[in-house]
Amino acid sequence: MKPKELNIIYKGDCSILLADKSLFPDKSINLIVTSPPYADKRKNSYQGVNSDKYVEWFLPISDQLIRILKDNGSFILNIKEHPSNGERETYVLELILEMKKQGWFWIEEYCWYKKNSFPGKWPNRFRDSWERCLHFTKKKDFAMYQDAVKVPIGDWAEKRFKSMSENDFIRHISKNNTHLGRNVSNWLNKKKVYPHNVLVFEEEHRLYLGNVVETAADTSHKNHSAIFPLELPTWFIRLFSKENDAVLDPFLGSGTTAVAALLHKRKYIGIELKTEYFSEAQKNICEVEKIMKKNSNKI
């Protein structure tokens, strides 16, 4: 099954739109990546959801998401509970438990380590420098393209490979109780290795919209749109989808996920309730599409 339209953003409430089977048929989406609005105890907070009712509010949405996700698809939920009255809230923990009851498998919790976190000082805690990226699936056998997110091997390797001893060419079995064996020659001349489940993105690689092909070092972005923190959705889009797959963000915000999908030749679908965000997303996506078209014309 396919969604009614691809490369489109809808303005509206995702809890209603997702339930529309003509727009979102069963098993039609390859990957869902989203950062929903965080809960907030304060009333009237901007698009805020009360933390006491967060789980209750989210479950009907995740129930639609599991319906429209393909069997080998993934759902990445980027979230972090705020402190409230000096304590961490528990709605994320409760949400994981409830989503499992809906049929989701909780495969993994990736840690997004944000080195330049929001400044501040409090008597009872330090600055919060990490967020959860919860990985849910419908089946235990899901699509994962690990080669797409390989990282350069550490500096140790270069020296190591220069001086290979005899033992490096045979399988070495560790003596302790672990069954770890190794054969260093397998890694000879290896350039890239698989990453781990703590995500650290370098700021220099950040992309500036309107200046998509350049890096932050280039200051020409000043005349263009705001900075896009594209790294996070990009990483998961590369890891859990392939070209032409359908990538959904039900809380699109200013369009980050859609832009990341577009840049990697995936089909985007976005939903956003707030008018300002929706317009900004529209503008941003449009700008990237223009740039990409211009670039492809050059070829």
Added chain:
Amino acid sequence: MKPKELNIIYKGDCSILLADKSLFPDKSINLIVTSPPYADKRKNSYQGVNSDKYVEWFLPISDQLIRILKDNGSFILNIKEHPSNGERETYVLELILEMKKQGWFWIEEYCWYKKNSFPGKWPNRFRDSWERCLHFTKKKDFAMYQDAVKVPIGDWAEKRFKSMSENDFIRHISKNNTHLGRNVSNWLNKKKVYPHNVLVFEEEHRLYLGNVVETAADTSHKNHSAIFPLELPTWFIRLFSKENDAVLDPFLGSGTTAVAALLHKRKYIGIELKTEYFSEAQKNICEVEKIMKKNSNKI
């Protein structure tokens, strides 16, 4: 109130010993730091607790811990759920929720980012490089000595926490280890800032305990004790206790927490069930006590 004895380790089951009010009176402990055995689906696993019964097993222990903790004390629980049948287990999430019902405040979740995690490759996940350090308290107003864990200003990318600093023990080691001596002197001269809630430790300061003692013949660590990863308990001991405070580890293992406490002039109390671990802890603590006594005699 004070514990019956300080600077002592008990051999036995902490779920029984902690309930003994003569050993552990109400509100007698300043800080609890522990890494309990992680749950394991396999039967007959070494000191393993079945994951289905983990919460049930732990709650009576945490119930005693909240009794014996001082009102301004902290409890640091280092734990990480394993995957089982391809999914992350949920017992840690459930434990947090249940401990809150016991009266604990869940203040914070620190992320311990372990850069050299165990190698391996699987189709559904990457290497696990982080563990949870859950911070619980009895009151929202608790003792926190933030200045004790400031880190040097530096390149964000390379900033890490050095667990140990200017004390006699380090100076002693420095004699035997030129690398360490150099690093410590660099560290002492830098300006310091407050850290955040992602912990990344330098691993240079791991100690081969047997190597600390000056022996005429053999200085090879192979014939001595195991490596001590002291950084983690040390960081929390500095942050949540002051000199002469009572620091408890109900799952002492090979004595890491006690040694860290001792080195920072806190009073340690440890409990360990397994004979091998208990003996090793005893030996390790004894060795460090000897060194510290020798050093103080020199002054």
Added chain:
DNA sequence: GTTCCGCATGAATCGATAG
């Protein structure tokens, strides 16, 4: 005194096979 090199090891996980 400094750099280089060999080696050990770190709370691992999955899937296939055997009982």
Added chain:
DNA sequence: ACTATCGATTCATGCGGAA
């Protein structure tokens, strides 16, 4: 069907001794 065992796979870093 369910459980136990075993093989395969994989990086990064510190320490100690040698150069």
